[in-house]
Amino acid sequence: MSNSDDENKDQKSVIRPTDDKARLLAKGLIRTARFGALAALEAGSGHPLASRVSLATDLDGTPVLLASTLSGHTAAIRENPDCSLLVGEPGKGDPLAHPRASLFCSARPILRESEEHDRLRRRYLSRHPKAELYVDFGDFAFFRLELTRASLNGGFGKAFELERQDLLTLVEDLPAWSSLEASAVAHMNEDHKDAIKLYAQVLLRAEDANWRLACLDPEGLDLAAGDRVERLWFSERLAGPEDLRPTLVALALQARNT
Template sequence: MPNDPFLPVDQEARGTAKRLLRTARSGTLATLERESGFPFASLVGLATACDGTPVILTSQLSVHTRLMEQEPRCSLLLSDIRKGDPLAHPRLTLQALARRVERPSDMHDALRRRYLAHHPKAALYADFPDFSFWRLSVQRASLNGGFGRAYHMEATDILTDMTGLEDFEPLEEEALAHMNADHADVVALYAERLCGARPGIWRMTGLDPEGAQLALGDEIVRLSFPQRLSRAADLRPMLVALAQQARGESAPE
């Protein structure tokens, strides 16, 4: 019998998978043709709900929209494309169930806000009557972190536990506006000194209990928190502590 090629899932693997998911702006969506049984692959824009659930925006004219209506099982491939051999870099495959988000609804409004923060130009068509947001409910995943680094993962390895954080999402919008309007210099320090990104006018485009997305044009980096927040009220102290770290300051005793 051949050796099992899959490694035990550890925190580094979870971190890589979550970074890929949170920073990806597009992915390859494979849906199923019920009649033929063949998969149908499409390029889709991507964002995430606060818990990390993938969110896509599709037109009723798209083939993959009609296929998701018939058969919710689908797969989404995300890759960290850089210079050199594309197979030398991490990629993540998610198996999921697609669910259309009804509108009007509070969920639709929250996902619309997060999606447009990730894809500002989508505001041109997001509200067209034939466009809909879809949640891809993750069932399992497979991470290839590079040569010899393959992992089978459960949904709990990929998603963020929102237990006790039901009031986080209403706080997020206010926190993003505050950081971008009043602390743009700190956001840039997060990107440049904590994420190793190039200098520029960075903006904070998303927050969740495990980190933040920072964007400069189409470039997105992930600022991971040292630990998951257990309460929404812990967000401000976490951002302050990270600002002190970025400045090279010692935390007050």
């Protein structure tokens, strides 16, 4: 056996079998990421270029970024859409001990006059409300970073290779979910702040803060308070939009009885 064969065998041996816990961790890192490190090839030179970008997600969990068309990384992904995105914030102590995921993506620009643009604009502003100052400027554009696979590092000795289907949420009726999300988020934030607070502080054991519902999808809720984002997963993926209301009611009852 050659040295290269030995090296390949050693590399594969450190990769753990993908399980539901790994999938949930990777999805959570993507869903709660407020920013990430985008790696692309610089337009013209082809030299590696890394930039910090603000992030949100589409309903299915695909990362979304809003970028100035004048920036170097926008020119890079327009010339070569293949890129990578690193998500996962370090905490106290050794930054390498904290989970992170390298996402392999293809950047797709979003047409401004489209329902897709309206949906991504709404979801992005729910995560980054101050971006409303410039989101509609002509030199800004949204990109969906279409996922192909991911390398997940859950901490020392916890390496996984995940495929596209491991990272995304199945959304069978996208228009219905998009319409429901817009109305449900507004309704919850206006009329049920007490329930949102229970979700955050009881079910997620988050600190006391002015929590609001930022986004929702068939697998869970994204709660935000300032710079903090928490993910509340449903016990199982909802089959359809009609299942949302009873699920939210059940979660509030669960929190009150905890």
